[in-house]
Amino acid sequence: MSRAALIDDLRAKVRQLEGRPQVASLTVHPALAGMLDLQVGHAYTVDSATLAMLVMAGPSSHDGAWCAVVGAGDFGMEAAQSFGVDLERTVLVPDPGEDWLAVVAALVDVVSVVVVAGRDISARDAQRMAARLYERQSIIIAWDGAWPRARAHVRLTDVVWHGVERGSGHLQSRQATIEVQQVGRPAARRRFWLPDGDQQVRAVEPSSPRLRSVG
Amino acid sequence: MARILVLWCPDWPVVAQLPDLPPDTPMAVLERDGTVLACSPRAREEGVRRGMRRRDAQARCPELVLRDHDADADARAFEPVLTLIESLSPGVAPLRPGLCALGVPARYYGGETEAAAVITEQLVEHGLWDVRCGIADDLFTAEQAARRAPVQEAFVVPAGGSPDFVRDLPLDVLDDADMVDLLRRLGLRTLGDFARLPARDVHTRFGPLGAMAHRLARGEDHRLVARREVPPDLVGRAVFEPPLSSSEAIAFSLRTTAESFVAALTERGEVATAVRIEIDADGALAHERSWRHPRWFSSADLVDRVRWQLQAPGVITRPVDEVRIVPEAVATLGEHAESLFGGGVDEQVERGVARVQSLVGPEAVRSAGVQGGRDPRERQLTAPWGDRPVGVRATEAPWPGSIPATPAPARVLPEPAPAQVVGAEGQSVVVTGRGGLTGEPARFRPRPDEAWQPVAAWAGPWPIDDLWWDEHAARRVARFQVVGVDGSAWLMCVENGHWWTEARYD
Numbered sequence: 108m109s110r111a112a113l114i115d116d117l118r119a120k121v122r123q124l125e126g127r128p129q130v131a132s133l134t135v136h137p138a139l140a141g142m143l144d145l146q147v148g149h150a151y152t153v154d155s156a157t158l159a160m161l162v163m164a165g166p167s168s169h170d171g172a173w174c175a176v177v178g179a180g181d182f183g184m185e186a187a188q189s190f191g192v193d194l195e196r197t198v199l200v201p202d203p204g205e206d207w208l209a210v211v212a213a214l215v216d217v218v219s220v221v222v223v224a225g226r227d228i229s230a231r232d233a234q235r236m237a238a239r240l241y242e243r244q245s246i247i248i249a250w251d252g253a254w255p256r257a258r259a260h261v262r263l264t265d266v267v268w269h270g271v272e273r274g275s276g277h278l279q280s281r282q283a284t285i286e287v288q289q290v291g292r293p294a295a296r297r298r299f300w301l302p303d304g305d306q307q308v309r310a311v312e313p314s315s316p317r318l319r320s321v322g
Numbered sequence: 323m324a325r326i327l328v329l330w331c332p333d334w335p336v337v338a339q340l341p342d343l344p345p346d347t348p349m350a351v352l353e354r355d356g357t358v359l360a361c362s363p364r365a366r367e368e369g370v371r372r373g374m375r376r377r378d379a380q381a382r383c384p385e386l387v388l389r390d391h392d393a394d395a396d397a398r399a400f401e402p403v404l405t406l407i408e409s410l411s412p413g414v415a416p417l418r419p420g421l422c423a424l425g426v427p428a429r430y431y432g433g434e435t436e437a438a439a440v441i442t443e444q445l446v447e448h449g450l451w452d453v454r455c456g457i458a459d460d461l462f463t464a465e466q467a468a469r470r471a472p473v474q475e476a477f478v479v480p481a482g483g484s485p486d487f488v489r490d491l492p493l494d495v496l497d498d499a500d501m502v503d504l505l506r507r508l509g510l511r512t513l514g515d516f517a518r519l520p521a522r523d524v525h526t527r528f529g530p531l532g533a534m535a536h537r538l539a540r541g542e543d544h545r546l547v548a549r550r551e552v553p554p555d556l557v558g559r560a561v562f563e564p565p566l567s568s569s570e571a572i573a574f575s576l577r578t579t580a581e582s583f584v585a586a587l588t589e590r591g592e593v594a595t596a597v598r599i600e601i602d603a604d605g606a607l608a609h610e611r612s613w614r615h616p617r618w619f620s621s622a623d624l625v626d627r628v629r630w631q632l633q634a635p636g637v638i639t640r641p642v643d644e645v646r647i648v649p650e651a652v653a654t655l656g657e658h659a660e661s662l663f664g665g666g667v668d669e670q671v672e673r674g675v676a677r678v679q680s681l682v683g684p685e686a687v688r689s690a691g692v693q694g695g696r697d698p699r700e701r702q703l704t705a706p707w708g709d710r711p712v713g714v715r716a717t718e719a720p721w722p723g724s725i726p727a728t729p730a731p732a733r734v735l736p737e738p739a740p741a742q743v744v745g746a747e748g749q750s751v752v753v754t755g756r757g758g759l760t761g762e763p764a765r766f767r768p769r770p771d772e773a774w775q776p777v778a779a780w781a782g783p784w785p786i787d788d789l790w791w792d793e794h795a796a797r798r799v800a801r802f803q804v805v806g807v808d809g810s811a812w813l814m815c816v817e818n819g820h821w822w823t824e825a826r827y828d
Contacts, residue, residue, distance in 0.1 A: 156733045181736060181825075183730055183732045184734075187732075189729070198678075199690050200678065213674060213678045214678060216674050218671060271781040273779060278811055
């Protein structure tokens with residue numbers, strides 16, 4: 108048994124003795140399966156709205172989870188819906204004001220996924236929030252903000268748009284690399300259609316050598 | 323056949339505002355566009371007429387008292403009148419403030435004229451001086467009869483006499499300016515002339531509305547009088563003696579009232595889904611507002627709503643002496659049984675969100691949705707949490723001028739941000755009157771706080787003449803999609819030579 112697995116095992120035993128809830132995970136979007144797991148009680152950072160929606164979409168559409176989006180006045184609802192976020196169970200607080208931390212804390216009590224946009228949190232507050240997240244079995248997605256001790260950082264890189272030229276066409280699809288840096292794991296990278304021409308999110312098939320880009 | 327009595331109080335918008343003025347004051351109530359909506363008899367004597375501009379009205383009658391029209395106040399002032407009539411005869415249908423209909427309680431009062439006299443007398447005692455009644459077989463004829471009745475009297479159209487009575491009325495009573503105008507140009511002057519046209523031809527030419535008007539003109543109005551549902555006397559009242567001025571103190575003392583309000587409804591097997599909260603200060607109504615609940619109001623919800631309403635700026639200016647909770651919409655428990663037996667997680671969410679609302683204000687927590695529209699911002703649908711979103715446009719309808727099938731932008735700016743787009747030589751790029759571009763975009767800055775970057779690709783312009791049929795609201799806009807070399811993609815628009823960023827394909 109590896110050292111990490113042993114520690115996990117021991118932790119589980121301790122939790123059982125303490126009578127605290129077992130560590131549960133929320134469902135991730137099928138596209139991200141294997142790259143990221145959403146263990147409750149943790150924060151995850153993302154660097155783009157699309158990623159925030161993609162991470163939200165898993166719990167929202169598969170677990171029937173309630174989601175809240177705090178601090179994003181420009182949250183594109185149609186895009187969220189296209190990624191699979193259930194808007195009926197989504198609460199928006201576009202402008203939480205000065206006391207945004209209290210708002211996030213109150214939301215963590217009742218919804219499973221809280222997206223916090225454009226806010227940095229101090230290490231001390233992050234730790235207090237982590238305890239609350241664990242208690243309430245929820246996760247936080249920090250979009251465009253620093254979150255110390257986040258469990259994973261998800262980034263979007265090498266974005267290429269298709270369908271638009273100089274003056275003609277229109278945006279149809281995009282390819283981008285999603286990079287997941289999860290604590291204690293090597294960074295995972297995969298190329299995705301985000302979305303493809305049929306508005307679906309899927310991994311890019313490894314291209315045949317004939318079509319490989321040499322640029 | 324049931325006979326119908328229509329009761330009319332002329333110039334209701336004026337009457338509704340008069341109580342605090344002597345009755346012979348020359349007064350006019352103005353529409354929002356500044357024209358006279360209604361005036362008092364004294365003002366009419368001076369030559370003030372409906373539809374007149376404010377300045378003309380003042381020129382005819384310099385001492386004229388002017389008030390703005392307040393539709394809510396009209397309805398509110400009519401409420402006691404309805405209650406009074408209800409105490410004499412149940413089943414009153416309010417048609418609009420100042421006008422209501424009821425079945426004639428002839429048998430009880432010993433005749434139609436007598437019944438009208440009893441009701442009129444009661445209203446005069448209540449302080450209404452100008453009350454007129456019309457009695458006929460159908461609603462339309464009864465209303466027209468009321469308009470021809472002298473003050474405090476009834477005009478009775480005998481049974482079966484409707485066609486004869488309406489025959490000589492001018493076409494204007496139809497209240498459809500376009501159709502009346504057309505009929506006049508066809509050489510018709512009275513409802514009788516109109517009634518003589520074959521019903522089938524009228525339907526072919528004027529459609530269902532015309533057919534409806536034709537039925538009215540023939541004296542065959544089959545509309546039924548929709549009775550007002552007598553509101554159960556379930557208003558929750560809390561009287562504060564001495565008056566209170568702190569919202570927390572008021573909310574605290576309101577707890578038992580809210581509890582008994584909910585309990586009284588539950589006893590009847592009902593729950594409230596919408597309530598109106600009325601706040602009195604100095605013995606007069608100071609503020610009122612309607613609240614809806616996505617499910618139904620518990621007593622804690624009611625206390626929350628009262629607190630939010632009180633905390634809104636400008637609501638408590640004087641100490642509050644009474645708060646009333648009036649049920650506006652109730653539903654039977656059966657429809658909500660599931661949630662009563664512990665709806666589980668959703669109920670918890672509802673409570674938690676209410677707590678957030680008390681932190682940041684009720685309007686700051688919003689629901690999300692998608693509706694139809696041409697640009698991404700129009701397609702965002704949001705409403706304060708708990709309210710039902712209004713003005714929903716169908717998503718499926720064709721939206722001419724919308725940008726072609728494209729992934730929806732993940733970020734939609736609530737307000738467009740000023741952007742800059744320049745050509746290779748730094749000259750600004752704009753759209754010509756013919757929908758072409760003055761140059762090729764080379765560099766751009768999507769927002770003032772972003773850096774300049776070269777344009778990697780762009781598409782457009784897609785010209786949009788928004789609201790072209792409305793001269794004042796019309797705007798000529800052309801949309802573009804711009805992709806920067808860093809892979810960011812933006813939706814921009816040009817209006818009058820200025821670039822704006824509307825959304826980002828983040």
